[in-house]
Amino acid sequence: MTASVLVLNAGSSSIKFGLFDISAGEPALLCKGLLDEHEAKPRLVARSPSGDTLFETQREASDADGGHLFAEVLAFVEDRFGDHRLRAVGHRIVHGGPEYSRPVELTDEVFTRLEALTPLAPLHQPRCLAPVHPVRTIKPELTQIACFDTAFHHSMAPPANRFAIPKRFEARGLRRYGFHGLSFEYVATRLAAIAPELAARRVVIAHLGNGASLCALRDGRSIDTTMGLTPLDGLVMGTRCGMIDPGVLLYLLQQERMTTEDLQHLLYHESGLLGVSGLSADMRTLLASSEASAREAVDLFTFRGAQEIAVMANTLGGLDGLVFTGGIGEHANEIRSAIGERLAWLGVRIDAAANDEGRESIGASDSSVALFVIPTNEESMIARHCADLLRKPGRL
Numbered sequence: 595m596t597a598s599v600l601v602l603n604a605g606s607s608s609i610k611f612g613l614f615d616i617s618a619g620e621p622a623l624l625c626k627g628l629l630d631e632h633e634a635k636p637r638l639v640a641r642s643p644s645g646d647t648l649f650e651t652q653r654e655a656s657d658a659d660g661g662h663l664f665a666e667v668l669a670f671v672e673d674r675f676g677d678h679r680l681r682a683v684g685h686r687i688v689h690g691g692p693e694y695s696r697p698v699e700l701t702d703e704v705f706t707r708l709e710a711l712t713p714l715a716p717l718h719q720p721r722c723l724a725p726v727h728p729v730r731t732i733k734p735e736l737t738q739i740a741c742f743d744t745a746f747h748h749s750m751a752p753p754a755n756r757f758a759i760p761k762r763f764e765a766r767g768l769r770r771y772g773f774h775g776l777s778f779e780y781v782a783t784r785l786a787a788i789a790p791e792l793a794a795r796r797v798v799i800a801h802l803g804n805g806a807s808l809c810a811l812r813d814g815r816s817i818d819t820t821m822g823l824t825p826l827d828g829l830v831m832g833t834r835c836g837m838i839d840p841g842v843l844l845y846l847l848q849q850e851r852m853t854t855e856d857l858q859h860l861l862y863h864e865s866g867l868l869g870v871s872g873l874s875a876d877m878r879t880l881l882a883s884s885e886a887s888a889r890e891a892v893d894l895f896t897f898r899g900a901q902e903i904a905v906m907a908n909t910l911g912g913l914d915g916l917v918f919t920g921g922i923g924e925h926a927n928e929i930r931s932a933i934g935e936r937l938a939w940l941g942v943r944i945d946a947a948a949n950d951e952g953r954e955s956i957g958a959s960d961s962s963v964a965l966f967v968i969p970t971n972e973e974s975m976i977a978r979h980c981a982d983l984l985r986k987p988g989r990l
């Protein structure tokens with residue numbers, strides 16, 4: 595009998611899943627799915643690798659994060675792929691804190707430790723952990739594995755991972771961790787296959803999705819990133835503010851008399867593209883809009899994006915390669931070209947036709963920086979980690 599793993603990826607704006615055959619070599623996708631929460635009644639869809647719909651159901655909104663959804667996914671997997679023995683469920687866990695630098699079995703003890711990190715990723719951690727208990731109740735014998743967004747950045751060293759606050763806080767875990775690590779790891783692996791000459795050079799990966807961050811890589815390892823202790827730092831995001839003068843927070847607390855709960859809500863849910871445009875957090879909507887505020891939000895997004903790419907290039911001491919990924923990075927040619935124009939002084943030249951056609955390599959012949967668009971695949975990276983862990987005797 596062949597073996598499979600079910601991967602659950604709960605991001606800030608979507609819950610994706612994938613079932614992978616892990617019997618031999620590289621995990622192979624058997625089916626993928628999405629819980630679309632943007633409709634009045636959230637929809638669960640499972641598709642074949644080529645995109646044919648295999649299963650579809652709609653739920654009441656209040657049920658969206660509940661156990662029913664995961665029960666439904668597991669029942670579907672058993673029904674359609676019963677000839678594969680389900681070996682494990684792999685979860686994308688956004689925060690692994692200082693402790694977890696590689697995937698681990700998600701035992702009750704690990705769960706408790708990860709739950710305690712919720713204040714460091716309040717938008718994500720509860721959503722990532724939500725499936726664990728329902729899956730345990732339905733299939734208590736099934737191994738569950740946690741794969742962390744933060745793990746890839748454990749190669750970051752001082753000063754890049756340090757805040758300029760009194761040293762005693764660092765001992766309490768207040769340092770820069772970075773996120774989107776599973777995406778950066780996947781894209782770095784793909785880049786090494788597509789452009790091996792860049793593998794040991796100075797590369798920035800721009801993960802531009804609903805959440806957005808950059809990673810500076812040397813020798814394929816993370817040496818700097820734009821997110822910090824929490825996934826709030828760095829770039830302008832769908833509803834998150836990114837880097838902000840900490841004095842603004844003090845002002846809001848002291849002068850506007852905001853509660854900490856209201857402030858958290860403002861920074862995580864009401865800011866970013868949504869806050870600046872007053873219209874939408876969705877880049878597609880903003881690009882299609884003729885409102886001046888939509889244009890302002892897009893301008894701020896590309897201004898800050900280019901600014902931070904220059905910061906990453908500084909950490910690297912130059913820039914040899916730049917890769918776009920994530921929903922915006924993969925699909926929004928206008929955004930790639932606006933960021934590219936702002937980086938012309940660094941030698942970035944985008945080939946307009948290649949960019950508009952969405953080709954993999956979008957650098958013009960006179961670009962001194964190699965430019966790529968590489969679709970990310972966090973689920974595939976998680977499947978690879980799960981397969982490695984399950985195959986290595988003594989690691990589980």
Ligand SMILES: Nc1ncnc2c1ncn2[C@@H]1O[C@H](COP(=O)(O)OP(=O)(O)O)[C@@H](O)[C@H]1O
Pocket residue numbers: 605606607608802803804805832875876877878879881920921922925926
């Ligand atoms: N064709 C497109 N053009 C512009 N933006 C797009 C396009 N497709 C998706 N996006 C944007 O990608 C973002 C979502 O990114 P994604 O990486 O899928 O999200 P998540 O962080 O939830 O995984 C949204 O802002 C969406 O508008």
Ligand SMILES: CC(=O)OP(=O)(O)O
Pocket residue numbers: 604605606607688718743773774803804805806825
């Ligand atoms: C860490 C993070 O921001 O994740 P996402 O892009 O899924 O919101």
Ligand SMILES: [Mg+2]
Pocket residue numbers: 605606803804805
């Ligand atoms: Mg994402």
